[in-house]
Amino acid sequence: MRYSWNELHRFASQCFQVAGVPPADAEWTAEVLVRADFTGVHTHGLSRLSAYIQGIRRGVIKAAPDTALEKRALSVATLDGDSGLGPVVAKLAMEAAVDLAKETGIGIVTVKRGNHAGPLSAYIDLATQAEMIGWAFSNAQPAIPPWGGRKAFFGTNPIAFGAPTHCHSPVVLDMATSKVARGNIILAAKTGQSIPEDWAIDETGCPTTDAQAALRGAVLPMAGPKGYALALMVEILSGVLSGAEMAPHVGSMYDKEQREPGTGLCCIAINPRSFFDGDEFYRRMDVLVDEIHQVPPADGFSSVRIPGERRVRLEHQGRQEGIALEQSTLDELKKLAEELHIAWRDDLFV
Structure with a gap:
């Protein structure tokens, strides 16, 4: 069906x-x-x-939160999400960042007391629709170990970025800093499917193909130490800078304990018109995308796409x-x- x-x-x-x-x-x-x-x-x-x-x-997510946005500097604001629905809080943050960028060229809004916000590309879309470059970062419940460790410490800590064009789809990327998004393992556990051996480790630090064991253990960072470094960067921007819960202290809506997750986010909007007169940035983006599309595809590929x-x-x-x-x-x-x-x-x- x-x-x-x-x-x-x-x-x-x-x-x-x-x-x-x-x-x-x-x-x-x-x-x-x-x-x-x-x-x-x-x-x-x-x-x-x-x-x-x-x-x-x-009670770990508030249906009707009392959110509070506070402007802290010319291009900076903070948002207390009051443990509202993650998508609602993240939307408020990106919209506020866009409003700041319209005034000053750049807007940065951090969020504390947030929740799982779903795919961060949803908020990048808000930025590109306003003809802004957008960044979004979020921490999450412990899922991946620091490089060299065997215990979950950081969340999958996603990074999302987008840039508008005039003649093409916006360039939008949304990726976890783990080997795979933890949701892939949650879905495998629900459906009883096994997972690839290089996705995760169990509680003893050994590679596992058992999704349930992986959820009790840790997802591996993408690209080894590089993924760990990116997860740390996201933690600083979305956890430390925001005043939210950090790293192993972030909760989850899946937890049985009655405590708010305290998720942190960071949304950034950049106004290209602060760098160029008129539509020059968008013209240059269209040229860049056109030239990427013209790259001859490798064997097994029909074309070269942009994210x-x-x-x-x-x-x-x-x-x-x-x-x-x-x-x-x-x-x-x-x-x-x-x-x-x-x-x-x-x-x-x-």
Whole structure:
């Protein structure tokens, strides 16, 4: 079965609203999750919906947070997320960074008392739509060891970046500093699948193909010591600089203990028009992308793409044809519908 964007979005938004989330925040958070599925990032899509709702029910996520934005310097602001839904808090932070960049050329907003925000590309899109260069960083619950260690210390600490163009899709990258996003291992554990041996270690520090053992152990950093160094950089920007919880002290909405995760984020917007007159930056971006596309493809490749193009293509295709969901995700959604007394429609498929 392939499910339609509109119906999945409606269902997710309704779940959030039944849980007490204001309509506008529910619509946005539902969009972030559904878009993740439609762009192929199923680890951060509707497979997370039940966890968000359970987090609200347990009190580690506030449905209607009392957020507080404070301007600290000409281009700098801080945001207390009051443990609200991660997508809601991250959206506020990037929008504030964009507003600062419109005034001064650059805007930096840090977040404390945040939560899991889903794919950071969602907030990079907000920047590129405003014709800004965007950066986003987030820490997370312990998942990867420092290089040379065998115990989880840093989160997967994702990095996202985007730059607008005028004639092409924006350049957008979104990557974890771990070998893979921890969500891939969570999804494998849900579906009973094994994982590649070079993804993670178990509690004893030995490589494992068992997803459950990997969740008890640690995900390996990408590119060895380079991934560790990048995770540390993200921790400084999103954890230390923001005043949020740091490294092994960051919690998770999946934790059984009743404490707020305290996730930290950092959002940066750069206004290209502060560097060039008119549209010169966007013209140069278009030239750069054109020249990348003209590079002859290697064996096994049909073309050379820029980061973000595949995501745009998958979303366009999914909106037309619908998407398929993992059976484990469907089971969770149907169970959630029953718990929240929301009718699950088996005709959601297209």
